[in-house]
Amino acid sequence: MRKKRKLSRGVALVGAGMSQFGMFRDRDSKDLFLEAFRAMTASVDKGLDPADIDAFYLGNYSNDFFVRQSHWGAILSDTLGLVPRPATRTEGACASSALAFREGVFAIASGFYDAVLVGGVEDMSKGATEVVAEGLGMAAIPYEREVGFTFPGVFGTIATAYFDKFGASREHLMNVTIKSHDNAARNPKAQLSATLEEVMAAKKKRAESKGRPVPDWPDPKAFLGDPKANPVVAWPIHLFDCCPISDGACCLLLVGEEMARNFTDDPLYVAGIGQASGRGLHASEDLTTFEATRYAAREAFDMAGIAADEVQFAEVHDCFSIAELLHIEDLGFFPAGQGYKAVEEGQTRLDGSKPINTSGGLKCKGHPVGATGAAQIFEVWTQLRGEAGERQVPGHPRLGAAQNLGGTGGTSTVTVLERR
Amino acid sequence: MRKKRKLSRGVALVGAGMSQFGMFRDRDSKDLFLEAFRAMTASVDKGLDPADIDAFYLGNYSNDFFVRQSHWGAILSDTLGLVPRPATRTEGACASSALAFREGVFAIASGFYDAVLVGGVEDMSKGATEVVAEGLGMAAIPYEREVGFTFPGVFGTIATAYFDKFGASREHLMNVTIKSHDNAARNPKAQLSATLEEVMAAKKKRAESKGRPVPDWPDPKAFLGDPKANPVVAWPIHLFDCCPISDGACCLLLVGEEMARNFTDDPLYVAGIGQASGRGLHASEDLTTFEATRYAAREAFDMAGIAADEVQFAEVHDCFSIAELLHIEDLGFFPAGQGYKAVEEGQTRLDGSKPINTSGGLKCKGHPVGATGAAQIFEVWTQLRGEAGERQVPGHPRLGAAQNLGGTGGTSTVTVLERR
Numbered sequence A, B: 001m002r003k004k005r006k007l008s009r010g011v012a013l014v015g016a017g018m019s020q021f022g023m024f025r026d027r028d029s030k031d032l033f034l035e036a037f038r039a040m041t042a043s044v045d046k047g048l049d050p051a052d053i054d055a056f057y058l059g060n061y062s063n064d065f066f067v068r069q070s071h072w073g074a075i076l077s078d079t080l081g082l083v084p085r086p087a088t089r090t091e092g093a094c095a096s097s098a099l100a101f102r103e104g105v106f107a108i109a110s111g112f113y114d115a116v117l118v119g120g121v122e123d124m125s126k127g128a129t130e131v132v133a134e135g136l137g138m139a140a141i142p143y144e145r146e147v148g149f150t151f152p153g154v155f156g157t158i159a160t161a162y163f164d165k166f167g168a169s170r171e172h173l174m175n176v177t178i179k180s181h182d183n184a185a186r187n188p189k190a191q192l193s194a195t196l197e198e199v200m201a202a203k204k205k206r207a208e209s210k211g212r213p214v215p216d217w218p219d220p221k222a223f224l225g226d227p228k229a230n231p232v233v234a235w236p237i238h239l240f241d242c243c244p245i246s247d248g249a250c251c252l253l254l255v256g257e258e259m260a261r262n263f264t265d266d267p268l269y270v271a272g273i274g275q276a277s278g279r280g281l282h283a284s285e286d287l288t289t290f291e292a293t294r295y296a297a298r299e300a301f302d303m304a305g306i307a308a309d310e311v312q313f314a315e316v317h318d319c320f321s322i323a324e325l326l327h328i329e330d331l332g333f334f335p336a337g338q339g340y341k342a343v344e345e346g347q348t349r350l351d352g353s354k355p356i357n358t359s360g361g362l363k364c365k366g367h368p369v370g371a372t373g374a375a376q377i378f379e380v381w382t383q384l385r386g387e388a389g390e391r392q393v394p395g396h397p398r399l400g401a402a403q404n405l406g407g408t409g410g411t412s413t414v415t416v417l418e419r420r
Helices: A030-045 A072-079 A096-109 A129-137 A142-146 A151-166 A168-182 A198-208 A220-225 A258-260 A292-302 A321-330 A340-346 A363-365 A371-383 B029-045 B063-067 B072-079 B096-109 B129-137 B144-146 B152-164 B170-183 B196-209 B219-227 B257-262 B291-306 B320-329 B339-344 B361-365 B370-385
Strands: A010-018 A054-061 A087-091 A113-122 A232-233 A248-254 A268-277 A312-313 A399-406 A410-416 B011-018 B055-059 B089-091 B114-125 B233-234 B249-255 B267-276 B314-315 B399-406 B411-418
Touching: A010 A258, A010 A371, A010 A399, A010 B233, A030 A072, A030 A113, A030 A248, A030 B196, A054 A072, A054 A371, A072 A113, A072 B063, A072 B267, A087 A096, A087 B096, A096 A113, A096 A198, A096 A268, A096 A371, A096 A399, A096 A410, A096 B089, A113 A371, A113 B314, A142 A232, A151 A232, A151 A321, A168 A198, A168 A220, A198 A220, A198 B370, A248 A258, A248 A371, A258 A363, A258 B114, A258 B257, A258 B291, A268 A292, A268 A371, A268 A399, A268 B072, A268 B144, A292 A321, A292 A399, A292 B233, A312 A371, A321 A340, A321 A363, A321 A399, A321 B170, A340 B055, A340 B233, A363 A371, A371 A399, A371 A410, B011 B096, B011 B257, B029 B072, B029 B114, B029 B249, B055 B072, B055 B096, B055 B267, B063 B114, B063 B129, B072 B089, B072 B114, B072 B399, B089 B096, B096 B249, B096 B267, B096 B370, B096 B411, B144 B257, B152 B233, B152 B320, B170 B196, B170 B320, B170 B361, B196 B219, B249 B257, B249 B370, B267 B291, B267 B370, B291 B411, B314 B370, B320 B339, B320 B399, B361 B370, B370 B399
Parallel strands: A054 A087, A054 A113, A312 A399, B055 B089, B055 B114, B314 B399
Antiparallel strands: A010 A248, A010 A268, A087 B089, A113 A248, A268 A410, A399 A410, B011 B249, B011 B267, B114 B249, B267 B411, B399 B411
8 A cells, every 4th residue: 555656746835825713703705715815815925916826726624514505616716706717625524625735736746737726714603503513523424423422522532542541631631732822822813812821811800800709820720720711521621622613714826846936936845745534433443543644644754755753843633632642643753652741841832842733723723624724734834934923933944744634533634845 | 818738647537337326215325335336346347456546536515414424535435445545525516526537637647646536426315305405505606595596596597598599499498308318218327217208108107097187198298398297497497307306426437547458458538628617697698608618618628639529429417408408509519509409400319410418417317416427427438438238329439528517607527538
């Protein structure tokens, strides 16, 4: 099975933009996608004539269900004035727009197109909570839903298995959450753009203004350990271990490698891509690893001709805090069972040896599911181009990766971008 | 805009199979897809080792909505034993699996994969009629839905415009329906596998057995003109102008051109592919043409280096009888406004100069929306390989095409296959 994959034509990333992530009562998928498209267009250093775009790939998980409208490729193609250019939607649960990115890469590498718009969008906050819960549950493998699993339930089970096998505890999940908030506070487009200290201060102020007893939290771990402030969702998963419900969009522009410098003097190159399927929790012999992520990582790193060690920073799929621990191990950044220690030691912080989820991750940046894969790549773009401001990874990194998970491990993708 | 597209590596079709199409209370998407996969495997003349399959593309419109389960790429990958091979779902309304086919072509042409499984599936008959109606309506452009259009309403409006502009009448739609039934009667996998004469005979027999007055229909047009037998849906669209609600699946196997003869001595080659977006009815200055189809046809025929005349037979998207008339004109087979005359003259029959919808079309073969694009290509495969039995187009055709429409013209694709 293990082949070294290659593309017959190199592909470059020359533009990237994302919308604000959040819950927006008054903005739909068209509004959000247009915001991301405009930001992407503005990011193309030497300018972009939309007429140069040959085709459009859109990642969307299930606006069908969330807002009762499908066929968003065609709709957004019209919104952007791209008609008659072809539009294709991809879906792989929460990995939907990582799949769109791959198809954009293939379409260019095939020689058929030269410039492809890739994007992702999801509009999750308009429906009732029950609609969102049912809509997300559909991404799990049927056997899991039939026995009553929800996503927090699945990841709670995984966390329990991880704790049992490796001796980790809930406190180690808190370390992930604290880091995510620290990073997101430096990301103006993040949905939860605040450190936990800021969250605590705001809650204290609010209690004070309402004349309620002001909570006494000496530090973030005390706050996260307070069952009123951070209630349990599915043990050991608590509220602050979970990503929020989000609306948002992201846009990327891919072109044939040989044309990249027509668009910018600082292009990024697609060094490696990997994707795999998994059977889901029900068929997993070891709940502390995602086989699909391991497989996708090997494929992507082999293609790039690198070892995991050489990846300088990464966005990984932290739908729940425990998922970040599994993925940094499955990606080979840390040995199995050592990820939680690496986080505890600060290795995954902005100033650590392997910064993880510098954007704030799904946990704090937000997780509009169909936009997430593209938005992870947007963060890698931002870091590699040195445009991440207060959250910039130091030392002019040259290699960054993004890992996107769909469902309970049914789909996983890894993308490696390189600045040459 | 108009470029001659090409692929840097040729792609061949070396296997194809479809499930029975119909309404199945006791068979879900997994059952149907497995049936199609087994048929495809059996069709590979020199045998297929599933381990040779590198990746999987699945077209599905909205099982999310119809059966409340998404992420079918991963689920079917597990069903077929393909894990950890990657699975990607594509969606473009009723053109969803034509998009999967294109992505399979790109993935191979890019050099990344050698052998790709392409398929489509839809499971539409399990839900209440209201669920199916709402689910299909989501594929239209929002502006159209907001003013109350349903799909029969849209195509009724198109038919009215066509009648007005070109002097056609309801009788010309009947000619399409009669031909579709004639062809489907020779297609054992079709959902409505009966001539109208057989339909009439069955209805007469049933009336007789129940002691009711036996209808006196001298010929199929009298039957189609009887408002009790063929009630109006959205004038001039009547029941027998509409495709049925269907469940079904289809599978295709694509490989790099240079490897084709490892699988069969009679491969087909992907000579041309085209895809375009349209703005939908609301923005159309002329309701009697689909701009997206015209654009996709030009792209596909240019790539193949052929004129429309050279296509010897075609499957076209006849979700309603009027759509077949528009598409045979938009494809350039007949001049604008002349399609209905060509049908009347028998030119589109099996023994005519340009056989259309030899499978029975969506109207009679059935229209499990996500499977339709792949199933159209299956019919082209079957005809080009000379395996169509009683419905075989005579004269060993060498070039066949498939045209697949999504929504109210939001997406259209054209695929040209060649036997060399």
